[in-house]
Amino acid sequence: MENTQNYNSELNGKIALVTGGTKGIGKAIADRLRDAGASVIVTARNHPGTDLPHHFIATDLTVASETAKVLGEINEKFGTVDILVNNMGGSSSPSGGFSALTDEHWENDIQLNLLAPARIDRAVLPGMLEQKSGVIIHISSITGISPVHESLGAYAVAKAALINYSKSLSKEFTPKGVRVLTVSPGMVKTDTMDAYLHSLAGEAGVSVDEITQNLMNSLGGIPMGRMASPEDVAEFVGYLVSPRASYLTGANYVIDGGTIATV
């Protein structure tokens, strides 16, 4: 069905920060928010090398001292962040289940997927509280609800904690004007997902199609019959941060093409 709504100006005048906004889901979200009129700041460790229509800040946000630097730059150049999308995340842990994970794998996955977003929230919230408005989105994953122990144990635990943390943040700050929400995608067709599938296929000695099917099956299948596109997720986030979603807060929204079997 063709989208006939006009979102062109609903985020006019809003400042949006999208962490990890140079690739995959984050890039699609940054572009979507800009299309709706927001001024968008994206962070990543590396410039993607192509022209970016957003303000780019090079930073590794898993390094604790970087957060204050980044927010200092944003406050000076733009002012208060109205919309924060904590999108950055992922895992560099090996597959092989519980015994393959060292303390370092656990620490890396928890740092990237939980502690870094919590630090950014801590830096952004005072401005939102002062103006008594703002929206914070945490991008989690369905693995936080439905663990894939074989390959994503530490990552899934960090994402589960992120969902829980996001809920408690919402309880504390919604009464003060800040909506806090979680979005948990299922499999999304990004370059990182493609690389992950290639590496799993290499390790297992099977084709990428086969490993993709195996992974989809291990999640219980995707009734929609395909992975999400980054734009599928971005469209929903674009709605959640808009005034049209002004009553929504505290919830975790699964966007997985029907994958999760529980109600």
Ligand SMILES: NC(=O)c1ccc[n+]([C@@H]2O[C@H](COP(=O)([O-])OP(=O)(O)OC[C@H]3O[C@@H](n4cnc5c(N)ncnc54)[C@H](OP(=O)(O)O)[C@@H]3O)[C@@H](O)[C@H]2O)c1
């Ligand atoms: N793809 C999926 O199937 C899927 C499913 C469920 C949930 N998710 C979640 O959705 C979010 C985005 O996933 P994606 O697949 O779109 O990821 P992606 O394509 O790998 O992009 C990740 C982004 O984060 C940046 N980044 C990574 N580590 C960083 C660091 N330490 N400091 C600053 N920036 C960093 C990357 O840029 P640099 O590398 O240049 O730093 C890039 O811009 C993640 O939270 C992921 O866990 C993804």
